[in-house]
Amino acid sequence: MRTPLCDTFGIDYPIFAFTPSEHVAAAVSRAGGLGVLGCVRFNDPDELEQTLSWLDENTDGKPYGVDIVMPMKIPTEGKSVDLQALIPDEHITFVEQTLQKLGVPPLPEGEGREGVLGWLHSVARSHLDVALKHRPVLIANALGSPPVDVIEKCHEHGIKVAALAGAAKHALSHVANGVDIIVAQGYEAGGHTGEVASMVLQPDIVDAVGPDVPVLGAGGIGSGRQVAASLALGSQGVWTGSIWLGTEEYQNLQSNAGWTTAFTRATSSDTVRTRIYTGKPARLLKTKWTEAWAEEDAPSPLPMPLQNLLVADAHNRINASGDPDVISMPIGQIVGRMNDVRPVADVMADLVAEFEETVAKLESIRK
Amino acid sequence: MRTPLCDTFGIDYPIFAFTPSEHVAAAVSRAGGLGVLGCVRFNDPDELEQTLSWLDENTDGKPYGVDIVMPMKIPTEGKSVDLQALIPDEHITFVEQTLQKLGVPPLPEGEGREGVLGWLHSVARSHLDVALKHRPVLIANALGSPPVDVIEKCHEHGIKVAALAGAAKHALSHVANGVDIIVAQGYEAGGHTGEVASMVLQPDIVDAVGPDVPVLGAGGIGSGRQVAASLALGSQGVWTGSIWLGTEEYQNLQSNAGWTTAFTRATSSDTVRTRIYTGKPARLLKTKWTEAWAEEDAPSPLPMPLQNLLVADAHNRINASGDPDVISMPIGQIVGRMNDVRPVADVMADLVAEFEETVAKLESIRK
Structure with missing residues (x-):
């Protein structure tokens, strides 16, 4: 499973894993994908600093990314x-x-x-400053295009910038600001998401931004069939999130029984x-x-x-x-497929193997 | 593009086209897909009788289907x-x-x-009675499983029964009632639709009903890339609707300028x-x-x-x-891709050609 993004980032598979857990991010990167650490939970820049240092040392030299939450327009600020x-x-x-x-x-x-203060512009800026002292290859922004000066700073450091988009017009505006990669976040995704579902959104955005801007399909992706569907729709890779909550490595961050019961x-x-x-x-x-x-x-x-x-x-x-009936958890519709807790490496291996089987099956339908 | 459904129905491509227009249905069947005539607009059974006679004569002997709107439970009835x-x-x-x-x-x-009285159980029953005098190969029900006696009657006539489902548990219940084919209708679809989007719904239903029950992917399908995505997700064919509103043949049924302006x-x-x-x-x-x-x-x-x-x-x-700002039109999210009015045969040819290109591209990514 190779697309041009594999060369751009030096990864084996164009599978991007957004996760608040450095343990998951490191395991994904070690398994040939790109782990992307969500920074919003770090109120204290020093804690992020330590975590990124840990990532630097635990990814076997493989690349990783970070995800910030920074609105283009500066919102209400303050302590x-x-x-x-x-x-x-x-x-x-x-x-x-x-x-x-x-x-x-x-x-x-x-x-x-x-x-959580990561939603504040000043805090997201501090995340960026910390990240630039490490070796992320990608900075993604969950709220669309970051401000232009942020994009330029990333580019000066040789870092690509990705931005989430829920509609083609937003993707076009991100590209106009200098964003390199669009994450087409479909309705079925967990967390912040728009109204247009992946089946329609991905080709919409792929066609709108043209062949020079790689698109990652996001929303509803937790199996190799869904990776194949996403690449069929024209995406160059996939952006996954929810499925990593069901991994052994994630349990380091959040490990109450109620949480696991709730999603399984x-x-x-x-x-x-x-x-x-x-x-x-x-x-x-x-x-x-x-x-x-x-x-x-x-x-x-x-x-x-x-x-x-x-x-x-x-x-x-x-x-x-820990009451599973009450729990508050951002998660996508793919939760229906999260029925056990497995090592990250197993999930990655399954994604790749099922992708290959699926394409072989499509090839037999075509012939 | 051949799946076992092609043999089941004697069609060239597993592309099913739901449409209220007999002209579109006939053109799809003639082009190698399966045109499925929506009956809900026929308040008068005699009008449906004439329309199906027209279909019998204008499909070059190719198969077609009909679509009724019949709740499993009999609702409020009356004139x-x-x-x-x-x-x-x-x-x-x-x-x-x-x-x-x-x-x-x-x-x-x-x-x-x-x-429109087609929503009434008695009227939907009259549609069925009329249809059984003709040669449909498929009767689809837009509201899920029809009553068991209806399914049995269809089977006695050698007609397959399809039912729309918006969640895996509904699909399982349809199959238990004797339904042969499930139409997995994703959130992005036009008309009646559930909450789960196609990317998640299709594999959910495919896995739930097992390999003996063919699934048609529905919702968001208007290009060959989307057909390929749907088959990647495990569906054996696609159920399309909205895109046929943008065809020349449809203009026989609905041809005010406002309508066309609105969707383009x-x-x-x-x-x-x-x-x-x-x-x-x-x-x-x-x-x-x-x-x-x-x-x-x-x-x-x-x-x-x-x-x-x-x-x-x-x-x-x-x-x-004819005011495009006010128009009331069931349509799916694929409307964004409906930018002109073309002959049915051209739309079919594009679906097939783009499917083939897409699978060839996936094959090159796999290798």
Whole structure:
């Protein structure tokens, strides 16, 4: 399975793995794909610094990427204390009452932490500054094109820039800003996602940006058949995310029994696209928590970055409780195919082997 | 492009074309696919009788299918006059006021007609009775499994039964009822559709029903790349719909300039999944009409079959006005790729040629 992206990045397979876990990212890169570390969880730049140093040393010299969350337009800024004042009491009360109704206990004294600040422009900039001291070959931005000066800085360091797009017109605008690679993020994807599904979105974007801009198909990809489908649609590679949550290496980051139970029993119908995680539409596992927000008396989610600050502590409480009925987890429709926990290398080997079988089968249909 | 379905039905390509137009259906069958005539528009069984006789004579002896709309459970029944009494005044007033706001004039005196009755069980049964006097090779049901006695009657006549499914569990239930072929209808499809997108849904259903039940991929398919993607996902053929609205043969049925303008200018982001057409979620072109129903003061759509009776006359008025900003049209996300009006035979030839190119390209990536 070789496309020009393999030469661009020095990888064996054009399989890109977005993951918040450095253990998963390293294992993917070692297995011939490109592990891309999600930085949004690092509030403290020093922690990211240590993690990237670990990646440098644990990828056998293989390339890796990093993923930041940086809006093109600079949004409301400030410390979390200032922002907290912008959150209406109605919302705070709703969250507290919902957690009580769902039986989620408070955290033990002193175990709370501030919300995820990676959504803030200043924090995402600090992630970038840290990353540039290491050896990422790719910087991806989950919110579309980063500001032009960021793209230029990456290019000065010889780093390619990828940006997520949910519609052809967004992809064109990213390319105009200097983005090198488009991640065509279909409706079925976990996390932030648009309305157009992969089957339509991928060829839309491939045709819009033309042959000089490589496209990665994202959303709904967790098997070699889906990799083949994505490459059939014209993508030069795939961008995967959810499936790596079901790997042994990921358990280092998140290992409560409830989490594993929640995704292994879910079907592809058990997700929902909602603004309750960050303020922008993102696909989550459907649980009692997401359903509470869908009820008539629930308040409308707040804009980014306020919504995540509002629910950050709730997420901590929910995760600590380990109740699979309540868990708050960004995940794609591919969750229906995540039925066990396996080593990253096995998942990679299956993707490649099933891709080859699938193409051989298509070849026999063609003849 | 040959799969076992080609032998089952005596067709050259496993490309199934759902269409309300007998002219399109005949042209698809003549071009080597399987044209499937949608019956829901025939309130009068005699009109369907004449149309199927025309199909018998205009398909060069090639096979064709018919599509009915029959719920497994028998819903509210009765003549349109009785049902009309169940429609709340609030809804009638909203429709009238919306049409006025959008500048849609009333129909000329005497040109109104009753709503589409094909959604009624009794009418769908009459469609079946008429069809059995002709030579369809396939009866498809848009609302999932038809009742078991209907399936048995088809089998007695040597006719295969296909049913649409939007989730693996529905597909399994259809197969348990005796359905022969599953149409895996992804989120991106036009008309009635579920939440799971094709990239995930097709392999889900293929794996659930096993190798003995052929699956047709539906939703988002309008190019040979998408046919290849669908077959990569494990489907044995494709079920297409929207793309045939953009053919010369279709213009016999619906030929106002507004209609063509509306779909040629739309992008894949210009559709919406809503209950306003029939009472069940269906994807339509996004226009001022669909947006009016999405506003806060709009009433909730009524259940099937009431909603279609409510809006049937409005649809007639909107279609007569020919205003592309208002038009009410079930269509899939593939609408973004429908940019001109071409003969059916050309569309078929392109699907086949691009499929072959795509598989050759995948083969070069594999090696």
